[in-house]
Amino acid sequence: MGKKRTPSPYTARTADKYELYQISVQSPEPDIAFLRRVYKQARARPAHHFREDFCGTALLTSEWIRGCKSCTAEGFDIDPEPLGWGRKHNLGPLGNASSRATLHEADVREPSQQPPDVRCAQNFSYWIFTQRSELLDYFHGVRADLAEEGLFVLDIHGGPECMEELEEETEHEEGFSYIWDQSEFSPVTHATKCYIHFRFPDGTEMKNAFRYNWRLWSLPELRDVLTDAGFDRIDVYWEGTAEDGESGNGIYRKTRLGENDTSWVSYIVALK
Numbered sequence: 001m002g003k004k005r006t007p008s009p010y011t012a013r014t015a016d017k018y019e020l021y022q023i024s025v026q027s028p029e030p031d032i033a034f035l036r037r038v039y040k041q042a043r044a045r046p047a048h049h050f051r052e053d054f055c056g057t058a059l060l061t062s063e064w065i066r067g068c069k070s071c072t073a074e075g076f077d078i079d080p081e082p083l084g085w086g087r088k089h090n091l092g093p094l095g096n097a098s099s100r101a102t103l104h105e106a107d108v109r110e111p112s113q114q115p116p117d118v119r120c121a122q123n124f125s126y127w128i129f130t131q132r133s134e135l136l137d138y139f140h141g142v143r144a145d146l147a148e149e150g151l152f153v154l155d156i157h158g159g160p161e162c163m164e165e166l167e168e169e170t171e172h173e174e175g176f177s178y179i180w181d182q183s184e185f186s187p188v189t190h191a192t193k194c195y196i197h198f199r200f201p202d203g204t205e206m207k208n209a210f211r212y213n214w215r216l217w218s219l220p221e222l223r224d225v226l227t228d229a230g231f232d233r234i235d236v237y238w239e240g241t242a243e244d245g246e247s248g249n250g251i252y253r254k255t256r257l258g259e260n261d262t263s264w265v266s267y268i269v270a271l272k
């Protein structure tokens with residue numbers, strides 16, 4: 001007899017979109033381990049102060065604080081809703097340690113309270129800057145705001161699949177499906193419209209839980225803009241391949257050329 005499946009606790013009416021988002025797209029432990037590793041390799045000492053741009057629910061900020069007793073952090077987001085959620089669900093459980101984190105309801109172009117050793121912009125959120133001049137202005141500000149030996153880390157998604165209009169469904173064992181919907185793409189402007197939907201075993205759906213109007217930037221374009229913003233060195237980290245020969249193994253190493261995969265996520269590390 002087959003194993004009985006526990007019924008899913010989720011339906012569109014009761015599920016919390018931030019909880020589902022975090023389960024679906026965030027990996028705070030490996031992300032923070034990566035950021036600490038690249039700083040230590042570059043500067044031969046541990047990083048102390050962290051800044052998370054477009055922090056949403058501040059999951060990375062919380063992990064930074066949780067993993068180091070003396071470390072401090074700042075998160076920036078313009079939307080009070082995810083910030084409030086993050087204060088309650090991510091920072092709250094850390095107790096007194098949470099006083100080492102400050103969340104700012106502010107634009108990412110605002111300066112930090114304290115110059116960060118590591119500053120990051122994750123999940124392609126900086127793609128809201130669709131004009132080169134805007135992106136350059138943001139990168140200029142980031143560089144000026146970093147600590148003396150600071151570094152700035154961005155993730156980037158690429159490969160020919162990024163330019164396709166498609167829906168990709170991932171079933172999560174927690175009892176729901178995550179749908180990444182690349183709804184529109186212009187080959188002329190690289191403007192792209194994407195959505196996240198969630199579907200549940202009872203047949204209900206949380207449609208357009210998150211919406212993005214972005215420009216799909218290419219890796220060489222970003223390197224050029226970072227160079228123009230005055231960064232000294234720009235390293236690209238590429239994900240290794242798992243034993244199945246297809247999926248990523250979550251281990252990122254410095255690369256000069258990368259691999260021509262149909263869909264990839266990579267990190268750009270820009271040193272001041």
Ligand SMILES: C[S@@+](CC[C@H](N)C(=O)[O-])C[C@H]1O[C@@H](n2cnc3c(N)ncnc32)[C@H](O)[C@@H]1O
Nearest residue numbers: 054055056076077078079106107108122123125
């Ligand atoms: C894709 S979510 C990123 C959430 C989380 N950091 C992550 O890595 O998954 C983008 C976030 O950027 C915020 N945002 C958009 N424009 C912004 C701006 N100019 N300044 C600060 N936050 C901004 C939105 O409110 C949203 O929470």
